[in-house]
Amino acid sequence: MNTIKALIFDLDGVLVSTEHNHFLAWKRIADTLNIPFNENENELLKGLSREKSLETLLSLDNRQVSASEFEELLRVKNEAYLNSVAHLSPQDCLPGVTELIDAAKKANLKLAVGSASRNAKLILQRIELDSIMDTIVDGHAVKKTKPDPEVFLRAAKNLQLSPAECLVFEDAESGVQAALDGGFMVIGVGNPSLKNRVSRYIPSLHNFNINEYEILG
Ligand code: BG6
């Protein structure tokens, strides 16, 4: 049995359904630029920073844009994304989130979010999970974004724990890589293509039972 002291969650696509909002906002940008883009290509963007996502999108069609155009595309994307999450509420939490967080709190586990998003705190406020987290490490707090492990290492450091004492939940290739490179155990969530890279795969947090893990006091 594994022993753990904390759960570190990716945000988009793990705690809340906003990964689809990001996709739709990028799809609008791709359509404006006439770059073919669907959910499969979107997998390459998941977990990356806003800037890295746009670089990846442009590279799908070998495109280059000026620095000012790049900034404008980022602004338009974020505006579309923020409009689409204006009415986000706790009901948009993904299945099993509330139950797992309640069980983890009862078991005295520490809770953290490690996300590339610079909107992470806003989203957590809207789904009312901001105050329950012991630390939130977002896109503002790190220099290097996923697949670099910095975001998860910083979360563990803020909790004063070692990576081996934390369990990371991720839905993106880049996030799984970040967690593995940081020395964390990773649970892959909702993305079957992660199956052979993670300690365990679950379709949603609804399928995760904290009692299978030994909790260190
Ligand atoms: C990640 C998402 O959590 O945050 C990506 O998986 C998103 O899709 C990234 O691009 C950056 O988010 P934001 O809100 O800073 O544009």
Ligand code: MG
């Ligand atoms: Mg994610």
